[in-house]
Amino acid sequence: MVTRGFFSGRRPPSDTDARIPPGQYLEQGFPVLSAGPTPRVRTEDWSFTLKQGPKPIKKWNWAEFNALPQSKMTRDIHCVTAWTKFNTPWQGVMIDDILADAGIEPPTAYTLALSFDGYSTNVPTKDLVTGKAMVALLYEGKAITPDHGGPARLLVPHLYFWKSAKWVNGLQFTERDEPGFWELRGYHMYGDPWREQRYSSDP
Amino acid sequence: MTAEPSPQSPWQAATITRIEKRTPRVTSFWFQPSRPFTHLAGQHVDIRLTAPDGYQARRSYSIASAPEAGGGVELAIERLDDGEVSPFFHDVAAVGDEIELRGPLGGHFIWEEGDGGPILLVGGGSGVVPLMAMVRHRTLRNKAVPVALVFSARIWDEVIFRDELIGLDDRLDGFNLVLTLTREPARRPSDYSRRVDARMIVQAAERLPKAPRLAYVCGSNPFVSAAADALIGAGVPAEIIRTERYGV
Ligand SMILES: Cc1cc2nc3c(=O)[nH]c(=O)nc-3n(C[C@H](O)[C@H](O)[C@H](O)COP(=O)(O)OP(=O)(O)OC[C@H]3O[C@@H](n4cnc5c(N)ncnc54)[C@H](O)[C@@H]3O)c2cc1C
Secondary structure, X not given: OOOOOOOOOOOOOHHHHOOOOOOOXXXXXXXXXXXXXXXXXXXXXXXXXXXXXXXXXXXXXXXXXXXXXXXXXXXXXXXXOOEEEXXXXXXXXXXXXXXXXXXXXXXXXXXEEEEXXXXXXXXXXXXXXXXXXXXXXXXXXXXXXXXXXXXXXXXXXXXXXXXXXXXXXXXXXEOOOOOOHHHHOOEOOOXXXXXXXXXXXXX | OOOOOOOOOOOEXXXXXXXXXXXXXXXXXXXEEOOOOOOOOOOEEEEEEXXXXXXXXXXXXXXXXXXXXXXXXXXXXXXXXXXXXHHHHHHOOOOOOEEEXXXXXXXXXXXXXXXXXXXXXXXXXXXXXXHHHHHHHHXXXXXXXXXXXXXXXOOHHHOOOHHHHHHHHHOOOOEEEEEEEOOOOOOOOOOEOOOOOHHHHHHHHHOOOOOOOEEEEEEOHHHHHHHHHHHXXXXXXXXXXXXXXXXX
């Protein structure tokens, strides 16, 4: 439906068009989205736990986690509030390397990412492994600030950015695809920006 | 075999039925959706504008009207001069126009009668919009719920819904309005003239009969960060604070 009188608009330059998913616009800044106040997690108090159901598999403290092999990922990210930001540079520990350190293969097809503030988000396990996702520790070479999810956040750049859980403190493998905090509140179970899976009513 | 029902597009046309200037920079628009819906106080809709070449821009706008108010969905849109969508509404949109909209959306920044109170609401600028829906909902449904609204605006003339809010405050029925102007002296004896801080939150909460059960903070990202810190500084537990950030 063409909107009467809407001609202007900020069309992206044609060379970048193909990198912007439908309904998104290009953002130079880095807006913040979260459900509550920003938790300030001290690295002394930080830990990361891998769980299968309720059962812990392995737990790392900040120093142990930072000693795991680190990788860099520079990716475009897409927020459900319709901004896309190109070439965001992250460094951290690939989920593959976390699993290797725990000495396990992914035990189930689904995962819940858990956060210090009690929030969670679900991601199929296959979207976390084979080089697709990491627990990020640095952004632009510096410690991630608390409002962007520091000290550590999940990075699953090929899904809408709420899946990249801020203040992450663990991954829980689940038998079924269990909705997390935002998914229980109307957001999509998978969240593919290229299929515009924003809300639960989207196909 | 029965045919699969074809999935209905979540987008629908809504007709602008009324336009009213609220402040020099904020105008309210009432929309009559072609498929009417009932929202919850605090929810938003997404708006989508389409140019003749197919280019689309979409933005989120909170619903200002109470769920039980008839007469369509009220959105209060602030004009950002160099923005893409808000100047379109201020300069081009007219009564009778059809605009594409989807919603209601959002399942976290909401207050329902059954959630109880007291509730502490903190809004900056157009961040007051979803809080207004909560205040109106409470006034229409359950005046027993005590409310304190801390509303930060730059100047007196930019206090959105000013007459309505002051009218509600004057009823002394458990709704308390705390205005703070960041670029002008306070006009009412009980108001402030500074940015929201922990002391202001403590004093606002003292107007409630007991500690708030829920707190809602909405506005620009820097406002929400500063105000949420002020709430924490005032001793409001982080678990009861819900935030909505309007982006950059
Ligand atoms: C849940 C939610 C609810 C909201 N509710 C309301 C509401 O009730 N009322 C309300 O007024 N707003 C609300 N907003 C904000 C609203 O969605 C828009 O962000 C706002 O109207 C600005 O949109 P715009 O297209 O006018 O500006 P945009 O074009 O998005 O620009 C925003 C600002 O960024 C700058 N900018 C961005 N991109 C560029 C660029 N490429 N070049 C130059 N400058 C740029 C502009 O200078 C402008 O000042 C809400 C947001 C959310 C997420």
